[in-house]
Amino acid sequence: MSIDSIPTIDLSPFFTNSDENGQKKAIEIIKKACSEYGFFQIVNHGIPLDLMSQAIQLSKTFFAFPYEEKLKYSPGSDAPLPAGYRKQPDNSPDKNEYLLMFQPQSGFNVLPTNPPDFRAAMEEMFTYFSLTGVLIETILNDCLGLPTNFLKEYNQDRSWDLMSAKHYFPATETENIGISRHEDGNVITFIYQDDVGGLEVLRDGQWIPVVPSQAQGTLVVNVGDVIQVLTNKKFKSATHRVTRPKRKSRYSFSYFYNLQVDKWVEPLPHFTTQIGEPPKYRGFLYKDYLSLRIRNKTHPPSNPEDEINITHYAIST
Numbered sequence: 052m053s054i055d056s057i058p059t060i061d062l063s064p065f066f067t068n069s070d071e072n073g074q075k076k077a078i079e080i081i082k083k084a085c086s087e088y089g090f091f092q093i094v095n096h097g098i099p100l101d102l103m104s105q106a107i108q109l110s111k112t113f114f115a116f117p118y119e120e121k122l123k124y125s126p127g128s129d130a131p132l133p134a135g136y137r138k139q140p141d142n143s144p145d146k147n148e149y150l151l152m153f154q155p156q157s158g159f160n161v162l163p164t165n166p167p168d169f170r171a172a173m174e175e176m177f178t179y180f181s182l183t184g185v186l187i188e189t190i191l192n193d194c195l196g197l198p199t200n201f202l203k204e205y206n207q208d209r210s211w212d213l214m215s216a217k218h219y220f221p222a223t224e225t226e227n228i229g230i231s232r233h234e235d236g237n238v239i240t241f242i243y244q245d246d247v248g249g250l251e252v253l254r255d256g257q258w259i260p261v262v263p264s265q266a267q268g269t270l271v272v273n274v275g276d277v278i279q280v281l282t283n284k285k286f287k288s289a290t291h292r293v294t295r296p297k298r299k300s301r302y303s304f305s306y307f308y309n310l311q312v313d314k315w316v317e318p319l320p321h322f323t324t325q326i327g328e329p330p331k332y333r334g335f336l337y338k339d340y341l342s343l344r345i346r347n348k349t350h351p352p353s354n355p356e357d358e359i360n361i362t363h364y365a366i367s368t
């Protein structure tokens with residue numbers, strides 16, 4: 052497959068009820084992209100373009116502040132995840148700093164008051180992203196031929212969704228990794244990247260760049276491990292990474308459409324018993340998987356290849 056094969060889907064048919072044909076076409080392309088790639092891009096997704104570019108602009112202003120200023124927004128100690136400002140530790144292979152938030156009404160958020168409009172823009176982005184998540188989840192439900200609203204009923208609680216604004220430092224002479232290779236553990240991830248580039252997807256052993264098109268408000272969508280397990284690997288959670296160019300900072304927003312942590316995750320009967328396929332994963336409690344992933348970061352194994360990922364639950368055949 053060639054570089055331009057990460058498809059971009061126009062979602063406008065889903066905002067005008069009458070365009071069933073347009074919806075069908077989009078669903079076909081998304082279905083193919085999820086089973087081959089686990090990655091696709093969307094435009095006309097309903098998030099206002101001026102909000103998106105304003106949010107990136109404000110994030111640039113925020114990250115340009117002195118470190119001490121940014122540290123004022125360090126995460127509170129009671130939060131289940133570090134909501135607030137963090138810089139990756141110096142020994143981490145990931146060279147970025149970020150601002151992480153839960154849904155706007157969460158009591159855990161520590162959001163900057165400076166630049167003045169940043170907090171409102173982050174909250175508004177969050178709200179729009181969560182609507183996009185519901186829409187894409189509904190589309191995936193259709194692509195998979197699941198009963199109407201199946202995924203929606205399985206995944207109703209938005210209080211574990213996360214959004215991060217990230218700033219990647221320019222590459223040095225000796226290293227250029229921004230985020231090392233990984234798969235996302237959640238349900239669906241959305242990425243809005245600036246025009247610098249650097250996001251890459253692994254396909255057939257090759258790193259394929261996801262070419263940015265910020266002006267169109269293009270969002271990258273990637274399927275996470277939860278979908279991969281539920282569908283018994285019919286849909287792929289793609290391996291991806293971020294590399295950094297020299298002399299340029301890179302800014303992005305990621306939205307992690309997540310799952311309530313007490314949920315049980317296992318291959319659905321639709322993709323196993325009902326079609327005579329053996330399950331490829333054993334079931335697990337989502338929070339147990341999250342703890343193992345957090346442990347990768349707090350107690351990194353000496354060999355990065357030993358980091359725990361979804362293959363931890365794989366059933367060998």
Ligand SMILES: O=C(O)CCC(=O)C(=O)O
Nearest residue numbers: 217242244250293303305
């Ligand atoms: O910043 C990006 O483009 C991607 C970030 C990412 O892969 C992640 O946060 O999981």
Ligand SMILES: [Fe+2]
Nearest residue numbers: 233234235291
């Ligand atoms: Fe990721």
